[in-house]
Every structure is written in structure tokens, then in C-alpha cells.
Amino acid sequence: MAFPLPRGITPPEISFLAEMEMVTIVPRQRLEGLELLGGPISPLIPPRRTPVPLWLALLLKRQRRANILPPPWLHPESLSLILDTETQHQDYKHAFSPPPPLPGQPNMRERGQRPIARPRYTPEGQRYYRTPPFLPQNVARDQAFDDGEPPTLPFHWLEVGTMLLDVASDDVVDPDQTRRLLKELREVRSAKIRSGVDLLEDAATAGGGVALTGVGAMEIGEGRGFISGVVDGLRRIGASKEQARREQMAEATANGGYDATQDDDDDMEF
Structure with a gap:
């Protein structure tokens, strides 16, 4: 196999x-x-x-x-x-x-100018x-x-x-x-x-992405396993925390809820 x-x-x-x-x-x-x-x-x-x-x-x-x-x-x-x-x-x-x-993008000295892209065309005209x-x-x-x-x-x-x-x-x-x-x-x-684990944690919890501007092809290929493993692990941790929070809220609701306990405390203080 x-x-x-x-x-x-x-x-x-x-x-x-x-x-x-x-x-x-x-x-x-x-x-x-x-x-x-x-x-x-x-x-x-x-x-x-x-x-x-x-x-x-x-x-x-x-x-x-x-x-x-x-x-x-x-x-x-x-x-x-x-x-x-x-x-x-x-x-x-x-x-x-x-x-x-890239072609059409301004360099360091031309920063602030409007880029003029230069496209190419296939034999089919695309x-x-x-x-x-x-x-x-x-x-x-x-x-x-x-x-x-x-x-x-x-x-x-x-x-x-x-x-x-x-x-x-x-x-x-x-x-x-x-x-x-x-x-x-x-x-x-x-x-x-x-x-960049902190950035990966923010990306995993917020659902966004991580900017890899300037990273080379081989660096991305070599770090793909590490980055994807960290993101998947952080997502599993976040999912388990969310599941525990929901179970805690459900248990609190079944026992009378947070609002009822808060009302009893307010009455005692009054």
C-alpha cells in the first residue's frame, strides 16, 4: 500500500x-x-x-x-x-x-504612482x-x-x-x-x-489569513506542514473550548440559569 x-x-x-x-x-x-x-x-x-x-x-x-x-x-x-x-x-x-x-507594480522609487499592468495574450486571445x-x-x-x-x-x-x-x-x-x-x-x-504562532492563533480563532508577502516558494513548501499543523491544532482547541462553554451554559440554564441567581442576589442586597 x-x-x-x-x-x-x-x-x-x-x-x-x-x-x-x-x-x-x-x-x-x-x-x-x-x-x-x-x-x-x-x-x-x-x-x-x-x-x-x-x-x-x-x-x-x-x-x-x-x-x-x-x-x-x-x-x-x-x-x-x-x-x-x-x-x-x-x-x-x-x-x-x-x-x-511584478510587472506593472511600482517599485520603491515609484511608490505612490498608479501601476500600469502589462497583460499578455494567449494564441486564443485570452x-x-x-x-x-x-x-x-x-x-x-x-x-x-x-x-x-x-x-x-x-x-x-x-x-x-x-x-x-x-x-x-x-x-x-x-x-x-x-x-x-x-x-x-x-x-x-x-x-x-x-x-509567528501568535499570528497563526489569531488567524485560526478569527477565521482570517496570514500575510506571507515576501516568502519564497521553497519556504512555503517547507513550512506548509508546520503552519497547517499549528492552525489545525489551534482550531481543535478553539472548538473544544467552544463546546465546553456551550455545555456549561446549558448546564447553568438547566439549573435555573444565570438570570435567576442574579435576581436572588439582587433581592438579598435590596
């Missing part, structure tokens, strides 16, 4: 989806263009930078046919700034650093908006981050960073320090998820 799969998407499936993220490579030899399900890939001409899916970049890297340019957030300087924001900034003491803006991993959040740029714009972590930051450090560590700036910063950042953010 096979064991039932856990609810939700599993970490290996999350890593599989993260391989569809677009990264930038510098090919070492000419290769013809490819027709992929995610769209066509232009011919690879050295030393022209070309965005390709992560799985293809890792394959070419293993075959020594290309080098991978790390995304701007996977630099020690950027990771140090994000770690300082997570640990020292008062606004994010119990929250997470803001994620990169409108849709791109979401990770179909956003260029991991492609290389000339600068680590724009002037005045703090670095941000994409939705698949943990998966992309781990894969690049495992396969293309020679393309990453100071891989040992980068690996250490990623580990510290993961521990800090995991501690924030586990310390």
Missing part, C-alpha cells in the same frame, strides 16, 4: 518548477536556436549574453559550453544588505523584506499576467542593483541560489561567502516563520 502524498506541492516539485526561471549565460561556442515549450531560444553566439531557462543553463554549464552570469541579488554585497534588512530594520522585525515588484517562474527576476544586469533601489529576493531565490552554487560555483562571486550568507538568510527567515 502506497503512502499518501502530503497536501500541497512538495520541495522536489518546487525545485523542478524553479528550473524554468530565466537566467543569463555567455556561450562558449555557437549553438543553433531551440524551439521550447516556454518559447523560442535565439541562437547562441559567443560572447553575446543570452537568457535561457535555468535547466538549459545548467546543462550547458555541465557540458562546458557556457558560463552562467549570477543574478544581481546573488552577490555578497546584495545578500548582506538583505540580511541587514531582515535582522536590523524595525519594520521587518517580524516580517520579510519586500519581494521584487488575457493573462505573468508570474514566477515566467518573470525575468534572475537575469543578469550591468549593476548589482539600481541606484536607490534596495536588492530584493525573487520567489525562487533559495532554489536558484542552491543550484547555481552546486553547478556553477566558479561563476559566482566569492562562492563561500555567498553560501554562508544564503544559509544565514534562510535560518533567519525560517525563525520568523516559526515565531
Whole structure:
């Protein structure tokens, strides 16, 4: 008898989806263009930078046919700034650093402006908006981050960073320090998820939700069991307390009720 799969998407499936993220490579030899399900890939001409899916970049890297340019957030300087924001900034003491803006959303410098969404259309004419991993959040740029714009972590930051450090560590700036910063950042953010029991209790009792803005895909996948278990346990506790309260009220009503006892006390005082 096979064991039932856990609810939700599993970490290996999350890593599989993260391989569809677009990264930038510098090919070492000419290769013809490819027709992929995610769209066509232009011919690879050295030393022209070309965005390709992560799985293809890792394959070419293993075959020594290309080098991978790390995304701007996977630099020690950027990771140090994000770690300082997570640990020292008062606004994010119990929250997470803001994620990169989606297409059409204003960034930090454009905050207050009206967002202008840019939809896309399917061959059938249906409108849709791109979401990770179909956003260029991991492609290389000339600068680590724009002037005045703090670095941000994409939705698949943990998966992309781990894969690049495992396969293309020679393309990453100071891989040992980068690996250490990623580990510290993961521990800090995991501690924030586990310390949010009070918010989970409020969500379970009030019937609301918990804001997970800025939480990555792998963090959600790993914390799904903990979060769902805490919420289910709190709901059972709340249901048992409510049942005990109703039984107490029913017993008090059967014995004469609270109002009758209160009236007797009022008469004695009078």
C-alpha cells in the first residue's frame, strides 16, 4: 500500500518548477536556436549574453559550453544588505523584506504612482499576467542593483541560489561567502516563520489569513506542514473550548440559569 502524498506541492516539485526561471549565460561556442515549450531560444553566439531557462543553463554549464552570469541579488554585497534588512530594520522585525515588484507594480522609487499592468495574450486571445517562474527576476544586469533601489529576493531565490552554487560555483562571486550568507538568510527567515504562532492563533480563532508577502516558494513548501499543523491544532482547541462553554451554559440554564441567581442576589442586597 502506497503512502499518501502530503497536501500541497512538495520541495522536489518546487525545485523542478524553479528550473524554468530565466537566467543569463555567455556561450562558449555557437549553438543553433531551440524551439521550447516556454518559447523560442535565439541562437547562441559567443560572447553575446543570452537568457535561457535555468535547466538549459545548467546543462550547458555541465557540458562546458557556457558560463552562467549570477543574478544581481546573488552577490555578497546584495545578500548582506538583505540580511541587514531582515535582522536590523524595525519594520521587518517580524516580517520579510519586500519581494521584487511584478510587472506593472511600482517599485520603491515609484511608490505612490498608479501601476500600469502589462497583460499578455494567449494564441486564443485570452488575457493573462505573468508570474514566477515566467518573470525575468534572475537575469543578469550591468549593476548589482539600481541606484536607490534596495536588492530584493525573487520567489525562487533559495532554489536558484542552491543550484547555481552546486553547478556553477566558479561563476559566482566569492562562492563561500555567498553560501554562508544564503544559509544565514534562510535560518533567519525560517525563525520568523516559526515565531509567528501568535499570528497563526489569531488567524485560526478569527477565521482570517496570514500575510506571507515576501516568502519564497521553497519556504512555503517547507513550512506548509508546520503552519497547517499549528492552525489545525489551534482550531481543535478553539472548538473544544467552544463546546465546553456551550455545555456549561446549558448546564447553568438547566439549573435555573444565570438570570435567576442574579435576581436572588439582587433581592438579598435590596
